[in-house]
Amino acid sequence: MSPDKQSPNEPIENLAIGTIIEVDGTHIVAELDSRILELSRVFAGDVYPIGQFGSIVKIFFGRRLIYGYVSRLRMKSEYEREKGIVESNPSTARIIEADLFGEGEWILSGETHSKNWLLYFERGVSNFPLPQQIIYLTPKSELRFIYGQNQGATIKIGEHVGSGGAPCYADMNELLGKHTAVLGSTGSGKSGSVAAILHAILERGGEERYANWNPCIVILDPHNEYGAAFPDHKRLSTDEGTLKLPYWLFNLQETIDLLIGKTEFVATSQSNIVKTALLNARMAAAEGLGLDPNSITVDSPIPYSIDFFIDRIKEQRDVINAQSKHEPFNSVLQKLEILQRDSRKRFMMESWDGGSDPFPALISQFLGDGKHVKIVDLSGLPNEVAGVASAVIARTLFSVKLWQTPVERKQMPLLLVCEEAHRYVPNRGEAQYEAAQEAIRRLAKEGRKYGIGLMLISQRPSEVEATVLSQCNSWIVLRITNDADREHVRSILPDSLAGLTRVLSGLRRREAVFVGQATSLPSRILIKDLPPEKLPRSHDIDFDEGWQNNPLDGSRLEEIGNRWRMQKR
Numbered sequence: 160m161s162p163d164k165q166s167p168n169e170p171i172e173n174l175a176i177g178t179i180i181e182v183d184g185t186h187i188v189a190e191l192d193s194r195i196l197e198l199s200r201v202f203a204g205d206v207y208p209i210g211q212f213g214s215i216v217k218i219f220f221g222r223r224l225i226y227g228y229v230s231r232l233r234m235k236s237e238y239e240r241e242k243g244i245v246e247s248n249p250s251t252a253r254i255i256e257a258d259l260f261g262e263g264e265w266i267l268s269g270e271t272h273s274k275n276w277l278l279y280f281e282r283g284v285s286n287f288p289l290p291q292q293i294i295y296l297t298p299k300s301e302l303r304f305i306y307g308q309n310q311g312a313t314i315k316i317g318e319h320v321g322s323g324g325a326p327c328y329a330d331m332n333e334l335l336g337k338h339t340a341v342l343g344s345t346g347s348g349k350s351g352s353v354a355a356i357l358h359a360i361l362e363r364g365g366e367e368r369y370a371n372w373n374p375c376i377v378i379l380d381p382h383n384e385y386g387a388a389f390p391d392h393k394r395l396s397t398d399e400g401t402l403k404l405p406y407w408l409f410n411l412q413e414t415i416d417l418l419i420g421k422t423e424f425v426a427t428s429q430s431n432i433v434k435t436a437l438l439n440a441r442m443a444a445a446e447g448l449g450l451d452p453n454s455i456t457v458d459s460p461i462p463y464s465i466d467f468f469i470d471r472i473k474e475q476r477d478v479i480n481a482q483s484k485h486e487p488f489n490s491v492l493q494k495l496e497i498l499q500r501d502s503r504k505r506f507m508m509e510s511w512d513g514g515s516d517p518f519p520a521l522i523s524q525f526l527g528d529g530k531h532v533k534i535v536d537l538s539g540l541p542n543e544v545a546g547v548a549s550a551v552i553a554r555t556l557f558s559v560k561l562w563q564t565p566v567e568r569k570q571m572p573l574l575l576v577c578e579e580a581h582r583y584v585p586n587r588g589e590a591q592y593e594a595a596q597e598a599i600r601r602l603a604k605e606g607r608k609y610g611i612g613l614m615l616i617s618q619r620p621s622e623v624e625a626t627v628l629s630q631c632n633s634w635i636v637l638r639i640t641n642d643a644d645r646e647h648v649r650s651i652l653p654d655s656l657a658g659l660t661r662v663l664s665g666l667r668r669r670e671a672v673f674v675g676q677a678t679s680l681p682s683r684i685l686i687k688d689l690p691p692e693k694l695p696r697s698h699d700i701d702f703d704e705g706w707q708n709n710p711l712d713g714s715r716l717e718e719i720g721n722r723w724r725m726q727k728r
């Protein structure tokens with residue numbers, strides 16, 4: 160803004176929309192100007208909706224400006240009834256309510272010939288307006304100072320609703336380093352929002368000053384949808400044999416989850432059997448690989464052969480004379496045999512051949528190869544192993560970070576995107592997800608120290624473990640129609656922001672409430688509109704289009720049956 164233009168400290172008549180009638184702490188109530196017929200105003204070529212929840216209004220207080228979020232627009236008669244006041248005329252009067260959140264002051268700064276008006280904005284309110292003062296819409300030129308600008312490590316993820324298109328920037332270090340939750344009912348635009356964030360991160364590499372830009376992002380994708388959005392990704396899938404998660408990578412708890420489960424009453428004695436055999440197998444294999452067996456624990460990722468492990472179990476069994484006490488050993492052996500025969504689990508049960516050490520290649524599949532986005536397609540995994548597989552992945556990534564030096568950690572921060580988080584970290588204990596729960600819980604609690612950030616996505620926030628959700632420091636909450644989920648979101652947000660959840664059921668697709676440390680202000684935003692080629696694959700099947708095709712013939716149905724039978728896509 161140049162100094163020869165009107166001083167921004169002067170009120171602009173065209174932006175006045177109402178008069179304050181009540182001030183209650185930071186909450187103000189104003190009567191909307193009765194001449195306003197259309198609930199929008201055009202100013203300097205931009206359209207500003209009047210009374211949109213989350214939009215920003217201002218009040219002049221001498222040279223200071225006081226800003227508030229619109230929290231409600233309703234009929235004055237309703238407000239008067241609520242207050243027990245006799246209704247005044249005319250009955251068409253409307254009330255606009257707002258919560259004050261910050262103050263600002265325009266300062267002319269710079270050298271004599273190039274002076275510019277700059278708005279110095281601060282959060283918090285120390286001056287309070289009075290009844291009879293006028294409230295004004297806030298123009299876009301001012302909002303950019305309030306919402307923050309594209310400075311430092313920020314990425315543009317959309318625009319602020321009701322702001323004439325003011326861009327919404329997110330602080331990348333806060334968003335990724337201190338965990339973020341993306342929540343919303345099905346179809347509200349969660350995966351589209353995640354894709355918009357990830358594209359914004361990747362596109363940074365196109366900027367001149369980021370010529371060497373190497374983001375490291377791993378997506379756990381239970382529905383195989385993200386591949387379509389990121390053509391240059393590395394796909395890790397069991398169907399294609401590109402995901403390697405061998406049994407020997409599992410720690411004791413994960414091995415027990417796989418072999419025993421939680422329901423069997425003999426679980427404790429079986430756990431001890433597995434523990435002893437596992438430690439022996441790992442120590443012997445370590446010796447073969449030239450590693451010091453005395454430094455090995457039962458959890459160390461040392462490859463061992465299944466036959467050798469089986470022999471260690473038999474060894475323990477055979478020193479016991481009483482046949483009646485062989486049952487827990489036989490039970491573990493039977494489970495192993497079943498696992499080896501199950502074609503859906505074959506990808507994790509391929510025995511180590513005792514040759515070279517496969518461990519470096521396993522780490523490298525997630526972190527090496529130069530691809531910025533690694534997508535782990537979990538869609539082909541049976542439910543009972545999806546949990547343990549994601550646990551192993553999360554723990555492997557965390558362990559690598561844990562064992563990096565501080566310099567290495569700074570050199571390669573990592574983002575783990577966890578879709579359908581309610582499956583991996585459910586609020587209630589589910590045996591098959593216990594290991595995943597433990598791994599993601601640890602990542603949520605300690606990940607930031609080691610340079611590993613979490614992005615948790617869920618359509619059922621009330622079913623995600625509350626302690627994990629509350630470890631997130633930023634939340635992007637899209638439309639939520641379910642009462643229990645909305646209530647849950649309200650309970651995890653700071654008290655001062657709980658009011659924002661009131662709008663959640665009415666948000667449009669892509670519209671979200673963005674709160675937390677990654678945003679300069681809690682705001683209502685519209686996530687960037689992505690072209691189809693940048694969107695995750697939609698699962699919306701078009702019935703109208705589909706039923707215009709010829710039906711699948713018998714041989715195609717037979718083929719489908721075969722795929723099912725052979726467990727091969």
Ligand SMILES: Nc1ncnc2c1ncn2[C@@H]1O[C@H](COP(=O)(O)OP(=O)(O)OP(=O)(O)O)[C@@H](O)[C@H]1O
Pocket residue numbers: 343344345346347348349350351352355618668669686687688689690694696697698699
């Ligand atoms: N940022 C976006 N840009 C353009 N279109 C979008 C965007 N986000 C969502 N959409 C549209 O909305 C549809 C549903 O969005 P999306 O699949 O992201 O919802 P979701 O909340 O992840 O649903 P679900 O929980 O069922 O996976 C998408 O198929 C796409 O057409």
